[in-house]
Amino acid sequence: MLVGFMADIPFIVSSRFIRTFDDYGRGSAGRWAQHDIIGDKPVLEYLGPDVEKISFTMQLRADQGVSPARELKKLSRLRDNGKVFPLVIGGNMVTNNMWVLESIDESVSFWGKAGSILSVKVNVTLKEYAGGGLL
Numbered sequence: 001m002l003v004g005f006m007a008d009i010p011f012i013v014s015s016r017f018i019r020t021f022d023d024y025g026r027g028s029a030g031r032w033a034q035h036d037i038i039g040d041k042p043v044l045e046y047l048g049p050d051v052e053k054i055s056f057t058m059q060l061r062a063d064q065g066v067s068p069a070r071e072l073k074k075l076s077r078l079r080d081n082g083k084v085f086p087l088v089i090g091g092n093m094v095t096n097n098m099w100v101l102e103s104i105d106e107s108v109s110f111w112g113k114a115g116s117i118l119s120v121k122v123n124v125t126l127k128e129y130a131g132g133g134l135l
Contacts, residue, residue, distance in 0.1 A: 006099065006126070007078055007085035017065035021056040028052040051128040052095065054087070061119045068117040075104050075122065084129045098129040
């Protein structure tokens, strides 16, 4: 069953294959400028909304039908190429804007023969790309 996708990486759950995410978090803020006033408190000025951030964890396991090393390469390429991409969950775009993969942090749980990765936990951070809406 297709849960969603980011770029060319689908989030899928089936009886023999699992590539999905946990610990989904989404944050946003406003942008404020602070103008210092001599002898008084600073004055704040609202500039507008800031871009949103999304973070989640992916557990990539060989026994769940994925190649952790191959998946890490895909994620690294997506981060290093600076490509913008849609983020779709449950058949809907998360925002009207595209996203970029800001960072990945990996923690290997189990190693196989000859140093192959059997299980890795990947923390993914996405940042909204508000440079023109949908591309």
